[in-house]
Amino acid sequence: MLDLLSANTPSFMDSLPERLIGEIIRAGTIMTYDDGQLIHNRGDMKRGISIVVSGSVKVGIYGEDGSFVMTTQFGPGQTFGEFTLFVDLPRTHDVSASGPTQINQISAAVFNRLYEAEPDIARALLTTSLIRTHRLLEMMDAMRRLPMRERVAKAIFTLTQMDGGLHTFECRQSDLAFTLGVSRASLSTALKQLSDIGLIKLGYGHIQLLDTDRMRTWVAENCSA
Amino acid sequence: MLDLLSANTPSFMDSLPERLIGEIIRAGTIMTYDDGQLIHNRGDMKRGISIVVSGSVKVGIYGEDGSFVMTTQFGPGQTFGEFTLFVDLPRTHDVSASGPTQINQISAAVFNRLYEAEPDIARALLTTSLIRTHRLLEMMDAMRRLPMRERVAKAIFTLTQMDGGLHTFECRQSDLAFTLGVSRASLSTALKQLSDIGLIKLGYGHIQLLDTDRMRTWVAENCSA
DNA sequence: GCATGAATGTCCAATTTTATACATTTTAAG
């Protein structure tokens, strides 16, 4: 799954103390969605927090023309929509199921009771929220400051860091382009360049990181200062 | 101040219950900085939370060539660096004082004691963090999906929403361009277009929103779907 | 092993954005 926003970090459910996990599960209703089915609409004001139980969701925005710009994808244990509980703002994204998916939907009223009684819920949400902000800031600065090649290298590095240093990851270039919000043509060119430098090896349906340390060094040198 | 990240929203200190304000102030050390003085460096791992007491700070990233891409500017009551307390990640940005500025610097050790004892601190941080994430997502999607003109309109609308519907705001086009991370030439063109549509009126050192409602409608129609 | 659909590599023209430069307008100081 191409989840740049929370890859390689503990989810909300992971961050919760044991005793609260059951509480949270009991607090909501498990809803089932088919592949592609809409879960939330951008602009909605309805309040409530959603937690992925199984499957995954795509988070992004549909254009009038039906185009979809994806921001991230969330898997089991991750939450979305939590800001609706604390701030009176419309939802920023359309969320739909990617494959058969179960979501634990907790209403604002029920969640707030738990939230007030159990400080550790705020602490767990805070940790995941801060990590997301950190990632978002990194992504945004990459978009603004870095040329395509560097941006792509950084994204690949981030993605391969999950699963504790997996060296090859499965993904079609079109999916990666979609996740990064760039055209497949540009991505292909950038990947070719990284391949020429010897940082990665391109395959059919997968990308191989040749040398994690060299990549780390290269990203540090070319993407930070 | 051109603060797209938290304009028109309560700061951390605002969100804190009365009785904790004094605690937070006593927990840290007030540091004084001159205009332009560096407060934190991107890449630093040193832990601690910083709260603006007076003045303001510019948050962004310096390029090797000395260029600076600003992400946001924070004023009194707002925090930065809080993620270093919960996550072992390097700082994402360079932070420097904008004008004479006082910062309340609280060490990780001291802050954590308060944080564990007082759940309302986590709750206050969570609220501001979620608002920032919301803004960041909106900004990022604007960058990816919207043409310059729409992006600029949206930014102006966001900025004029503070102070409860101020209709004119002081700023040089070069500053606004800087904040939005675009060239002054592009911004100028976009502003001209918005002016031609009749949404804004351009002045020397200020921009006037002619009709808040029309602008709201226009932004809703052109920037959302 | 062959056929077929899927995925990749690459080219081009069109578009967007930038950097740079310079003319014009506005402000404020003398």
Add this chain to the structure above:
DNA sequence: CTTAAAATGTATAAAATTGGACATTCATGC
């Protein structure tokens, strides 16, 4: 009123990115 500095408006060429097209390569089922 004059003048200089500051800010804005605008033109041009260069650069980056995209969308579309198409040939090539790969994987898989038959």
